[in-house]
Amino acid sequence: MKPAINTGEYFITGDVACAEGALAAGCRFFGGYPITPATEIAEHLSVRLPKVGGTFIQMEDEIAAMAAVLGASWGGVKSMTATSGPGFSLMMENIGLGICTETPCVVVNVQRVGPSTGLPTQGAQGDMMQARWGSHGHYEIIALAPFSPQELFYQTIHAFNLSETYRLPVLIMTDEMVGHMSEKVIIPDAKKIKTVSRCKPKGRKNRFKLYEPGPNLVAPMPAAGEGYNIHVTGLTHDTRGYPDMTVETHKQMMDRLIGKIRGNLNDIIQTESYRLDDAEIAIVSYGISARTSSAAVDEARKRGIKAGLLRLITVWPFPEDKIRELANRVKGFVTVEINLGQIHLEVQRCIGGKVPAFLVGDAGGAVIPPDRVLEVLKEAF
Amino acid sequence: MKPGHPPGHPLEDLLRTDRIPSIWCPGCGIGTAFSSCLTAIKESKIDPKKVVMVSGIGCSGRAAGYVKLDSFHTTHGRAIPFATGLKLARPDLTVIVFSGDGDLFAIGGNHFIHAARRNIDITVVCVNNFNYGMTGGQAAATTPSMAKTPTTPYGNPETPFNLPLMAYASGAVYVARWTILHSRDLTESINESLTKTGFSFIEVLSPCPVNYGRRNKEKPLDTLKIYKDRTIIKNKAHPTQVDLDYEKGIILGKFVDVDRPTFGESYAKICRQDKPE
Numbered sequence: 001m002k003p004a005i006n007t008g009e010y011f012i013t014g015d016v017a018c019a020e021g022a023l024a025a026g027c028r029f030f031g032g033y034p035i036t037p038a039t040e041i042a043e044h045l046s047v048r049l050p051k052v053g054g055t056f057i058q059m060e061d062e063i064a065a066m067a068a069v070l071g072a073s074w075g076g077v078k079s080m081t082a083t084s085g086p087g088f089s090l091m092m093e094n095i096g097l098g099i100c101t102e103t104p105c106v107v108v109n110v111q112r113v114g115p116s117t118g119l120p121t122q123g124a125q126g127d128m129m130q131a132r133w134g135s136h137g138h139y140e141i142i143a144l145a146p147f148s149p150q151e152l153f154y155q156t157i158h159a160f161n162l163s164e165t166y167r168l169p170v171l172i173m174t175d176e177m178v179g180h181m182s183e184k185v186i187i188p189d190a191k192k193i194k195t196v197s198r199c200k201p202k203g204r205k206n207r208f209k210l211y212e213p214g215p216n217l218v219a220p221m222p223a224a225g226e227g228y229n230i231h232v233t234g235l236t237h238d239t240r241g242y243p244d245m246t247v248e249t250h251k252q253m254m255d256r257l258i259g260k261i262r263g264n265l266n267d268i269i270q271t272e273s274y275r276l277d278d279a280e281i282a283i284v285s286y287g288i289s290a291r292t293s294s295a296a297v298d299e300a301r302k303r304g305i306k307a308g309l310l311r312l313i314t315v316w317p318f319p320e321d322k323i324r325e326l327a328n329r330v331k332g333f334v335t336v337e338i339n340l341g342q343i344h345l346e347v348q349r350c351i352g353g354k355v356p357a358f359l360v361g362d363a364g365g366a367v368i369p370p371d372r373v374l375e376v377l378k379e380a381f
Numbered sequence: 382m383k384p385g386h387p388p389g390h391p392l393e394d395l396l397r398t399d400r401i402p403s404i405w406c407p408g409c410g411i412g413t414a415f416s417s418c419l420t421a422i423k424e425s426k427i428d429p430k431k432v433v434m435v436s437g438i439g440c441s442g443r444a445a446g447y448v449k450l451d452s453f454h455t456t457h458g459r460a461i462p463f464a465t466g467l468k469l470a471r472p473d474l475t476v477i478v479f480s481g482d483g484d485l486f487a488i489g490g491n492h493f494i495h496a497a498r499r500n501i502d503i504t505v506v507c508v509n510n511f512n513y514g515m516t517g518g519q520a521a522a523t524t525p526s527m528a529k530t531p532t533t534p535y536g537n538p539e540t541p542f543n544l545p546l547m548a549y550a551s552g553a554v555y556v557a558r559w560t561i562l563h564s565r566d567l568t569e570s571i572n573e574s575l576t577k578t579g580f581s582f583i584e585v586l587s588p589c590p591v592n593y594g595r596r597n598k599e600k601p602l603d604t605l606k607i608y609k610d611r612t613i614i615k616n617k618a619h620p621t622q623v624d625l626d627y628e629k630g631i632i633l634g635k636f637v638d639v640d641r642p643t644f645g646e647s648y649a650k651i652c653r654q655d656k657p658e
Contacts, residue, residue, distance in 0.1 A: 029470050031462075050652035055469045057644075060495040064462035067455065067492075071435070071466030074453065075474070079466070097456050224451040224467060225474050227430045231397070231446060233454035242400060243446060243454075 015040035021156030028054035031068035076223030096135035123176030124364030140261035210241035279308025296373035410587030421571035441481035458489030497551035518592030554579035
């Protein structure tokens with residue numbers, strides 16, 4: 001067996017950093033399907049997983065990949081898949097199963113340009129609303145958007161920790177630019193990496209109820225083969241896990257699925273503020289576009305424009321309170337993202353018309369240059 | 382047994398009795414296939430704690446909800462890839478996929494052939510009732526040519542799959558076909574496949590009088606009579622020869638029982654072991 005955590009200093013791509021982050025988090029199962037620009041995650045794990053006691057399998061499609069990840073998770077193993085646009089679309093069905101059955105796992109989307117096959121080798125941030133609402137029905141999801149290979153390493157660990165804590169598929173919505181860029185990545189000593197594992201049930205097995213929640217609305221989770229005779233279904237189910245086709249049970253189930261996220265927003269949401277304290281204009285951005293935006297902030301400040309950046313590390317659940325608080329003290333917002341207005345709509349929703357909101361967006365395929373942001377800052381305010 | 386109480390069901394310890402009655406209609410064959418499966422689990426002497434059932438969607442897919450084992454009722458067609466992940470994560474578990482023909486061979490067909498090709502060590506029991514029972518009897522990938530269903534009102538213009546042939550061609554190491562009337566043979570086959578290493582496939586022909594029989598002039602008893610009079614038990618019959626042909630006779634039996642390395646075995650040998658550099 002080789003060490004799962006390769007402590008050291010590396011010059012690696014975001015995709016490889018993501019794979020190493022997964023291993024450091026304790027991921028021991030990867031089910032995937034090749035797709036640009038996420039393939040390198042699968043390739044790296046196909047080398048590494050068998051040597052650390054894990055399993056890599058290339059499935060027949062992304063539907064199967066997502067199903068296998070859920071199956072492995074119920075086997076008690078931390079599991080992950082990685083994909084991009086078309087594959088993400090195929091995974092939606094079983095992401096819904098993961099949400100309904102409360103199955104911890106991590107899904108990485110290295111975003112490329114859509115719709116459809118789009119520009120397969122070029123980056124975008126066009127799947128943000130799909131991340132939020134892509135599977136049918138109403139639900140809450142957690143989605144993270146790291147902006148560098150180093151952060152992709154750490155946020156992959158964090159995504160596993162969140163998925164194990166709150167029992168749901170956690171999405172890492174990175175992009176082709178971050179996935180394919182090579183930068184310095186430091187993998188710390190194993191002792192310095194904090195990992196979380198799902199809470200296991202205690203007490204008498206015959207009294208056990210699969211979905212009887214603890215204080216944070218999350219129920220302890222046994223694995224298959226531990227003697228609990230669990231029944232896991234994507235049908236609406238009661239606390240025993242049994243299907244129950246009533247409006248009341250459905251409401252109870254939904255209250256909990258949504259409540260476990262909405263009730264823990266402070267624990268889940270991470271943002272980073274850059275020169276925001278005295279800012280008059282708040283730029284909201286994430287992923288690769290946050291790098292564009294921080295450069296634009298510096299340029300704007302040189303010209304006497306008081307701009308600051310709110311970088312969303314967690315995109316879903318959306319940091320509504322943070323935006324509302326900012327709306328009370330800035331003159332306006334600019335959202336920078338490589339799509340034609342997705343998170344921009346959320347920003348507008350939270351501002352509620354108090355101050356103007358502008359979008360610096362593109363159809364995708366290239367990084368938005370800081371000049372474009374600067375132009376808007378100069379003209380609009 | 383308490384005085385005055387009726388004797389328990391012989392399979393009670395493997396049933397979620399608090400979920401009975403089942404949704405299955407009178408005359409449906411799924412219950413018989415299901416009970417053969419439970420009997421086989423008992424007879425196999427495998428610790429039930431280590432036996433897992435995975436189902437997809439449809440009438441047969443509800444089996445996972447009635448079995449008192451760790452059981453997973455997944456999405457439509459996806460029982461096999463779910464089971465694949467579970468088995469690879471937990472090789473110590475015996476994994477049974479119990480589902481229907483529509484689930485496993487139309488929406489889930491791709492997963493079936495790939496799991497057989499990889500020789501994933503699971504047992505797949507397919508209750509073939511020739512139609513989508515749960516949604517009202519629409520045509521499936523197994524519906525006989527010319528059969529009437531709500532989506533083939535003029536008769537089915539398509540040709541059905543020969544399931545044992547597909548399993549064989551895809552690489553299954555154990556392939557058998559029985560009807561629900563042959564429940565002892567069926568039980569024996571499931572029992573054999575549970576202890577067999579590799580991808581096992583058992584097709585169970587089963588009546589759906591409410592949705593299929595009714596539209597095709599087949600009363601519940603007629604179907605069972607066909608199973609009695611027009612079946613031929615021919616173990617080792619070549620899968621190319623076992624098309625469902627009611628005129629020539631339906632061939633039943635164990636068609637394939639061979640050995641080859643499973644995915645797990647090959648993965649351990651080829652990928653896990655460090656080779657000298």
